[in-house]
Amino acid sequence: MEDYKYLFKIVLIGDAGVGKTCLVRRFTQGLFPPGQAATIGVDFMIKTVEINGERVKLQIWDTAGQEKFRSITQSYYRAANALILVYDVCSQATFDSLPQWISDIESFAKHKVLAYLVGNKIDQINSKEVPTYIGKQWADRFEMRFLETSAKDAENVDILFYDIAVELTKDAREKDKLESDCSGFNISPNTKTINRCTACFKF
Amino acid sequence: MAASINNATSATDLETVENLTDMKQIQDAYLKLCKDEEELSKDLDNLLENQTTLEDKMIGLHKTLPNLQILQTDSKQLCSMVTFTSTLAENVSSKVRQLDLAKSRVTACMQRVEDILDLKFCTDGVQAALQNEDYETAAGHIHRFRSLDENVLKLSSDMNQGTSLDTSFKHLHEAEEKMKTIVHNKFDASVQARDVASIERFFKIFPLLDLHEEGLTKFGKYLAAKLSEDADKRLILVLKGTDSTDRRSNVLFADAITQLFEDVARIIEIHQPLVEAKYGSGRLITLLKIIQKECDRQSRKILGEFKSKRDFDSRLQHVQQSLIFHKQLTVEKLDPKDLDVLLSEVVLLNTRTELYLRFLKRRAFGDLETAFQDEDKRKEKEAEVDKVLQSCDLSRLLQEIIGSYITMEEYFMREMVLKAVVMDSTDSGSQTSSMVDDSFFIVKKCVRRAMSSSSVDGVCAMINHACTILEQDFREVLFNRVRAGFPSGFDLTQAYNIVQSSIQQGKLQSSDIEKTKAQFLTTLNNAEVSSEYSKALKSNLEEEVLKLFAQCNEQSIAKLESCLSDLGAVANKFKDVLEFGFSQLTSSVIKPKIKPQIDAFLSTSHNISEEEFSNYEANDPWVQNFIVVLDSMLGSFKESLTGTNYDKFVSLVTGECTMQLEKSVMKSVFNRLGGLQFDKELRVLVAYLTTVTTWTIRDKFARLTQMATILNLEKVNEILDYWGPNSGPLTWRLTPAEVRQVLSLRVDFRSDEIKWLKL
């Protein structure tokens, strides 16, 4: 059970009520929880996926969007391998808070962390307030990847997390390769010690 | 039978008798016939003797015959009697069943009658009790009457009785309404009059009238009012005490909120048994909600005063500004020490609150457990309790305060670590400097303080921040110092020159270089010790956390574990600094130091005559000097490095020696005596290095040792004594190609012989 090649931390952020918890539960448990209570502090869930025949463990941190939990949630940014910034396509207000979130990412996360901008709740087509192209423009401007999802209809949710897992696995493999190339002074595989033969070497 | 046979015999004998001619034969036959006759008469006698007994038996049989006939008639009679009895039994049992039914109807009937009598009794009793203001009895009557099935009773009444029953019910309903009003009014009046006994008296009457919710609500409000009164009085006292120099004045508000919680706890402890006895279990939550509302109000007041008296918000703002503008030095920073006392009070506030909320939860859950056997129903109720507790004002206020606390605690930790770095100093004789111990002390203090808040999210956040501060801020300091490098020019002669020139330039430079060197080595030690400290910090905190948060749910423990494991990983980041530092040391000290010695080896001929060989014996060409140089180099570092670092240093020096020496051997030429000479030199070197290390270095010299063996051979073919199946326990570190290459270094070995060697 516990054997896996890589462990990645993915942190979800964004205003309260945009559907972060629902996205995580949809991906990890395959369900859409009715009457989801507001998250307190942070929560995490685990899901192990297979990427190119290798087991990759995703530790997904779901954070509370409310301001009062900001100092707690911010402490998780730095260790994140990927960040998912979520807004609600049916709420312009949640989209308007993006600059604050992006500035948080810039101050606390690792430089050049893999970041995704996600517009959730696209199942509610009739009340959509943020057009797709506007979201996409924003993502491009801040060099983020972009997806629109529905935790309710399970749309693009697996794609989102798998894409992140694939990308992170690729990075990790490259880094592994680099490291094994660098540790150049190779000790020959035959490193058994000479003990008994000291006599023939007259020591 | 015997007789008949005899007869037959005699018959045949008779025929033969007639044919007999011989006298002797005739006589024999006669004798035989006589004997037969005698036997026959004996048989006859026997038969006659039996005749009497047989006749007796026949007479006996005749006598028993009439008895048998009697027996047969008797049996027939018995059979018919049994059949009759069984039918009778069947009849009786069906009668009994009918009787039973009748009896239960009678009982029910009696119940009805009793109910009707009770009703009458209640109707009369209620009036009397009300008249006598005996409300308990009146309520008891009403409770009794409420338990009767009114419709059934009305059905069972006949016409003329019906009217009286109806009036009874009417009276009772009236009495019930009257009682309800009375209880409400009397309860309120008792509260007004602060008559505790009466309050409890009427509180107990509500459930008899089926007014559970009303009773609990009224009682709850009364208790809340009492709570409020006490709390208000106390807060006034607390506020008077803020200026005092009392030992507890630093935690005044934590104490105040603790007293509030204790009051609530006491109220619940006292009244829970009463509620359970009179109202049944499963209803405590109604009371808790009302009292908690008051507790929320009081907590808000205390926390409000806490914030204003402790300048909580303004300090928080100051910290936030320092964080935003930390690059602009114009903003005057808040002294982290100013936060110390405040932070300690905050964690106390939170831990007391957590403790209190846990108490409420335990009480409420305990009450539900006795009330609901059904698992699902209970779970549902428990979820409701959780929700009430999580969303109460008190919880929310504390969440906010903990949020601010983390911001300030992080600031405190970072600023104090930076201070420790600025005030860094090295005691003489110490291999590390003060900032390592100081920084780790601060980090530990802060995380432990967060732990004492009992807030899982708070602890996790502080562990995360601890990682960041150690891994980024603190490590950066070490890294920058290492990056500055170790000043080269360590060579004694060069050092001498530097000393000379610096004396000419005003003496400063040489001591500066010494200082830089010392600082570099101290930094290496700091990095090594920091790596160890990180591991220790992780395991110490882990132990404490698991103890402190043992009763938390799995999810919280998993969160804590995950954050702690990140803290453990910080150790590796310090290892990186260490590796980098040693690579600096290798290029600026080890390599330049060893290079000239290797050059000396190269310029020493190993293609030598007997005379030269013995001359070398007297005047060592290079190895003794090499050892002197190595010894002085190692010696000068031994004192300055920690044990682990010194071992690492020696290992690097050894590695450099063997690598350079191998290269030089491959560039030299040898004859037999030269090979012997090299073998001698190598042994001296290994013997020396063995004395300065705690671990075995022979392994590092394995390749060189094997080269020396080859260079020391008499003939090319002799190698086969050590090779392949003859190698014994020896593992060759040289490839066959390398063996040939080393063999070819011998000027006296023929190259075709080497070429044809089967390796």
Ligand SMILES: Nc1nc2c(ncn2[C@@H]2O[C@H](COP(=O)(O)OP(=O)(O)O)[C@@H](O)[C@H]2O)c(=O)[nH]1
């Ligand atoms: N229609 C729709 N509602 C959603 C979706 N995702 C979440 N919600 C609802 O949005 C509300 C907030 O969701 P939650 O996951 O708690 O948001 P969070 O605060 O970001 O964690 C809940 O009432 C959800 O039922 C979605 O994809 N479609």
Ligand SMILES: [Mg+2]
């Ligand atoms: Mg949530």
